[in-house]
Amino acid sequence: MYSFDIQRPSTVADAVAALATDEAQPLGGGQTLIPTLKQRLAAPSVLVSLSGIAEMKGICTGDDGSLCIGGGTTHATVAAEAGAYLGLASLAGNIGDPAVRNRGTIGGSLANNDPSACYPAAALASGATIVTNSREIAADDYFQGMFATALEEGEIVTEVRFPVPEKSAYMKFEQPASRFALVGVFVAKYADGVRVAVTGASEEGVFRWSEAEAALSSNFSADALEGLSVSGDGMISDLHGSGAYRAHLVGVMTKRAVVAAR
Amino acid sequence: MTKVTMTVNGKSVSGEVKGNTLLSDFLREDLRLTGTHVGCDTSQCGACVVHVNGEAVKSCTMFAAEADGAEVGTIEGQSNEDGSLNVIQQAFQDHHGLQCGFCTPGMVMSAAALLKDNPKPSEAEIRDYLEGNICRCTGYHNIVKAIMAASGQDVPAVAAE
């Protein structure tokens, strides 16, 4: 690792101020950033650790019934305490392994927007709102391709608000070595329609599968997906699976998610 | 350099660390607690698992500066007060849960974290919890048996035997 200083502010305001320095970068749980620093793929001069900011941690229910999760909340806490939204709690409980879940945070995962990460699928399928220190961003506008988001330099994800669906499930086809999603599909059924978000598959990162959404909105059953498929063009192709294989898995995982939804 | 103070295995310790000093390096190099092993240094193998405020974390994937003020537990703090092996360690010995022993500190620390939250885990729960702990030698069955035994349960004839 290159050398850098670490600061540990205890409020969002202090963290924002610390991030105004050139070459400063936020540190969430470090489960992605520390390996990146070890490979010298990042060279911040200051890391601003968010782990001491109490106002960014924890889960509560908003006035409109949505589940509000602090940006610094760990995957383990979401798994244990987001019981009001079962699909989301079980997604968090299957990220990586217990030690990763004890450090990694929802804000870090959404800021990183790895094309194979789990949380982006939940945020997009829920029509979640990403709240930062300066504004609120709809999930539909937030994800902008592989590792790209609407966040500005120095902007911090302080909270994520999830409208709670009637039924939901996330199905991940695990890449067994990394434990990330080879393909993961999150299905969420709301009173006004079904949303389906796919991670791990596209070179553009997480995306909504609108044909499946339309079919499931009129008939929420695996049968409704019969005959629907996504094209292998633009799908990630690597030694773990071809684009065509991933495209096939999208259909399979969507059906499984519909069957598992509760 | 930043000054850090933390409680390690019940004793208060202080030291000067750089921003990029990992907790694993602070434990091994500064405190000479070399029981915490660094197998991969890429967050994959779990040999470096320690407890921070009671939770299992990979000490190669956390900065020492972030453990300032924390309670840290390492494998050196696991034995009984008289120095004898604790229940989990003894079960690993009794059930041949180790061969070369490189992964064992992380395995024992993960097992201890699991049993704290779930005193009677099923075989499936044990295997699931050990997802992030890799062993090159044992094939895992004896590790799973040891944890079943340490939790006071019958040791099953596990899968693949």
Ligand SMILES: Cc1cc2nc3c(=O)[nH]c(=O)nc-3n(C[C@H](O)[C@H](O)[C@H](O)COP(=O)(O)OP(=O)(O)OC[C@H]3O[C@@H](n4cnc5c(N)ncnc54)[C@H](O)[C@@H]3O)c2cc1C
């Ligand atoms: C062995 C292993 C297995 C894993 N398996 C999975 C898996 O199955 N599924 C999955 O989805 N992920 C997986 N991960 C990744 C894990 O979920 C990370 O915790 C997550 O991607 C990053 O969160 P973090 O809090 O650790 O962020 P960090 O690593 O600290 O930061 C990541 C990036 O986000 C920025 N950042 C951090 N917090 C914020 C914030 N609040 N606001 C703005 N920017 C911020 C940082 O500057 C950095 O650029 C795995 C990781 C490991 C090591």
Ligand code: FES
């Ligand atoms: S040395 Fe930390 S996970 Fe392998």
Ligand code: FES
């Ligand atoms: S006993 Fe050798 S790596 Fe596990």
